Amino acid sequence: MSILKDISFKFDTGKTNLVIGQSGSGKSVLTKCIVGLHDVDHGQVLYDGRDMQSMSNRKRKTIFKEIGMLFQGSALFDSMTVEENVIFPLSMFSNMTRDEMRDRANFCLKRVEIFNKNNLYPSETSGGMQKRIAIARAIALNPRYLFCDEPNSGLDPKTAIVIDNLIQDITKEYDMTTVVITHDMNSVLEIGENIMFLYEGENYWQGDRKSIVSTESKAVNDFVYASKFMRDFKKRMV
Amino acid sequence: MLGGAFSRPDKLKVFWKRCVDEVMNLGVNSMGIVFIISIFMGMVITIQTASNIDSELIPKYTVGFTARQTIVLEFSPTIISLILAGIVGSRISSELGSMRVTEQIDALEIMGVNSKNYLVLPKILGFMFILPFIIIYSMVLGLFGGWVVGMASGIISSADYIYGLQYWFEPFSIFYALIKTVLFAFIIASVSSYYGYYVKGGSLEVGKASTKAVIWSSIAILFVNYLVTQLLLID
Secondary structure, three states: OOOOOOOOOOOOOOEEEEEEOOOOOHHHHHHHHHHHHEEEEEEEEEEOOOOOOOOOOHHHHHHHEEEEEEEEEEOOOOOHHHHHHHHHHHHHHHOOOOOHHHHHHHHHHHHOOOOOOOOOOHHHHHHHHHHHHHHEEEEEEEOEEEEEEEEOOOHHHEEEHHHHHHHHHHHHHHOOEEEEEEOOHHHHHHHHOOOEEEEEOOOEEEOHHHHOOOOOOHHHHHHHHHHHHHHHHHHHHH | OOOHHOOOOOHHHHHHHHHHHHHHHHHHHHHHHHHEEEHHHHHHHHHHHHOOOOOOOOOOHHHHHHHHHHHHHHHHHHHHHHHHHHHHHHHHHHHHHHHHHHEEEEEEHHHHOOHHHHHHHHHHHHHHHHHHHHHHHHHHHHHHHHHHHHHHHOOOOOHHHHHHHHHOOOOHHHHHHHHHHHHHHHHHHHHHHHHHHHHOOOHHHHHHHHHHHHHHHOOOOHHHHHHHHHHHHHH
């Protein structure tokens, strides 16, 4: 059974690229294929022209080092403190001294506005903080590509917007290629610069946050205007 | 899984630290329960042996001799390993299973870390290193427990018990026990890691994986115990 069909899409550098769609549309599978956690049966995943599928594991590792990923559940290592979590990729893949790693970790934590939490364990922090710590860990090695799987799931609307804006700011600041997987319309309207709408495993529509509210596509409209509030809003706009 | 685990570590310094951590987590933290079990089992083995020898023709030191043979050859290496298969095995399996379902293993992979090598190999090597020490510790405690109960209840004199411990002692029995122990440590750590690492689903599946890890580790220990005994003790 094929889950994804004929998907061809280019994620732009320096922009927040969104992959949206209903639950079960193949968003998470697509992300796992892109980052190499699943192998694809056909086709190519190109990182600036480098085909990940045809690479040896050793060469893949060089791409992995250029990838930062924010998981839906944060995926922080619960046996490590906040600071140790951020230091971890540095300790594995850099030649920094202990003090340099600590300085870099503190810089990343400050960038995501986490202060004085270095010695806490992830379970001692809130959901929003965990997401920000995970972002700090993801950017510790200055990645070229940042993947965020449902970055604001389980967060209140205010914190969700803070996380969305943080992702967008970091993308511009470090000129990264950021891909955000979401089904949250607030995120779409807040940071959607380059959007791919997945429907039944296919790249059904693409555009930006302005064009998504005015598209004639039924499947996209069913998704965007799923709530009564949005339908009423559309009627008033018309 | 073992193919991926037994490969060159990404960073030796980090790998070494992970091995030391696992020695502490899996071994040193099991010392308490091993202490209690070994002391009491040593006491019971001595009482049982003494109470079953009621012939005047059998010398008293036989109690010490039997306690030593039972503890060194089977109780400490096999029974303690089976108990640790429950304690350490379920710990390894649930730790890795939780990491799998909360995407922590995926996070390692995306960072380019060989997760099997980073997570599994230190557990296997750490436990294979520490279990022989735990078993020697258990042997000493079991024999000490037998001596204590012999003194306290008066069923055997200290001199007879100690003479029995030394009587017809073959150092090969210790070698045999430690060979078994290293194999059991490998079985416990690798079988439990396998079930934990490949968990799919949620917390219910993590629990099921822990149960399976304990069951299959125990069965494998019993089978290997039979094989090793057959190979090493039967001429």
